[in-house]
Amino acid sequence: MRDDNRELFLTVIDRHGLKLDPLSIETLQVNVGKLCNQACQHCHVDASPYRTEEMDRRTVDQCLKILRDNSAIENLDITGGAPELNPNFDYFVTEARRIGKHVMVRHNLTVTFDGHPKTKESKEYLPEFFARNRVEVISSLPYYQEYFTDKQRGKGAFRKSIEGLKRLNAQGYGREDGSLVLNLVYNPVGAFLPAAQASLEADFKRRLHQQFGIVFNRLYTITNMPIHRFKKQLEHLGTYEEYMTKLVNAFNPAAAEGIMCRSLLSVGYDGKLYDCDFNQMVEMPIRNGDPMTVFNFDFDKLISRRIFFASHCFGCTAGAGSSCGGTTT
């Protein structure tokens, strides 16, 4: 892959005296497939109702074995696509919970109502299923208003998302006591950086509660990664270079220190291991000669690996930083 800014990223971290090696593997983030009921404008996975990639039961079982064998890995973060569309999803969640792991699900809210795009299977059981398994739900909501949300996620997405949030609230999600955690994810609808996480969270809380009576716990702001669908959109608008310049100019060494690849491992639907979900989508697997997978998982080798960096890493180090858990500073 041609990557004009990879060398620049390495130069910049070197100039700041940063040594960005792994610190731990606290989270196994597993992408169980690219099938989704939506086809969002910004999606770095290029997920859609037409994708067929899907993690099989054998690979799910191997992920569970890794979780069982490695007590240092405390969290399972299940993503996709819409991960609930994988036929092994319910099994994966219940088994991971049974062995005492904290389970997070990247839930798009609309799948509850849209169901499975191919089999038409209903997914309306999800809010109750999440609550029963005490899953931490992390849901993308691009904005607290319809305009930006539908622009990014398709017409009608906002209304369905609001209904999805109400169903989660009805199960007890999002209350201040934090017993059932509901976190939202904001990402900009265009080629700009996210607003400050704390002030945007306050806006989201006020507006969603005033208008719809909705409560949630935290808002994570995430920077759009200049890869795949979002990159194509930038190139179409002729703003790719401008966006990359913005990310490079906003490099923040403090944000770089906290990048998620230092404490997370990403697993592809076929079991290959990556430093993060973005490296996964641009096919940059972790290698020990051959690509490493869940089937030759070696904690000691992985904790002492060198992280692969590329142009898109400037997305995680810009401004206040960006990760699957929001800002990194």
Add this chain to the structure above:
Amino acid sequence: MNYYESKDLGRFAEVGKFAGDLMKKFFDYYNEATGKDGALTKREKALIALAVAHVKQCPYCIDAYTTQCLETGSNPEEMTEAAHVAAAMEAGMTLVHVVQMHNGLDRQGG
């Protein structure tokens, strides 16, 4: 070639090629006044700047402060209302001069 090229905004600092110390003073003042939370938040300052950009019809500033408003958390309704405040002020400043016209009419015995 247009008179306004959007990329030229990125060359703003080149204005300091001559009389550089004056531009440095300007940029220090500009960044202090617009780029930090003070009695007003950066978000409020960006909305004011966006309104001024519309009054002065500066394409560089409209581009820059549209982005700045989004990056400080404003939404399209708030940004459009800021432009309406600017437009209403301009209309008001035009219309208040009708009083001058009436004074003239009075002097003409109208």
